[in-house]
Amino acid sequence: MNKQVFFNLAVKDLAKSKAFFAALGFGFKPEYGNESAAFMVVVEDTIFAMLMTEDFFRSLIDKPLAQAKEANEVIICLSCESREEVDSLIAKAVVAGGRTPHPPEDHGFMYDQGFEDIDGHLWNLVWTAPQS
Missing domain, CATH: 3.10.180.10 (2,3-Dihydroxybiphenyl 1,2-Dioxygenase, domain 1)
Structure with missing residues (x-):
């Protein structure tokens, strides 16, 4: 079975984060995103990241959201x-x-x-x- 890796990252500004990662050469699949999340292709067919606004990310968890700039x-x-x-x-x-x-x-x-x-x-x- 071909394994894939998906991970989710909370971001403050979705448009700025998309622009940052696009500048590194990562692509996006817009059909899997919306105004709250962007589906980023890290390695084609293998590794993917979902960039999520902090509010959307919080809606999926029951603990405080860690601030990556602090910890x-x-x-x-x-x-x-x-x-x-x-x-x-x-x-x-x-x-x-x-x-x-x-x-x-x-x-x-x-x-x-x-x-x-x-x-x-x-x-x-x-x-x-x-x-x-």
Whole structure:
């Protein structure tokens, strides 16, 4: 069975968040969204994120909504095909309004760096050397 991953992220301004992620090259499926949510394609046919306004997100939970700029619950980690792809996505994130919480880490066999999106969610991008 082909597994897929779906995750939901609360955002303050849906239009600004869509513009941020579009600047990184992520696509959207408008047929699954509305004024309260946008269905974002992270990896075609495999990984998807639903960007939800904070009010809509709150309607689905019975606990307080964590503010990602103040505290983090998760780091979303995506693999990249090269060091250059890591660097390119980080550069796009910064230009689009994100920030880098730490410099790149180069371990020889692995290279990674993270960014914080405009709502404070942490994303880590990692490349690992092919195993022979």
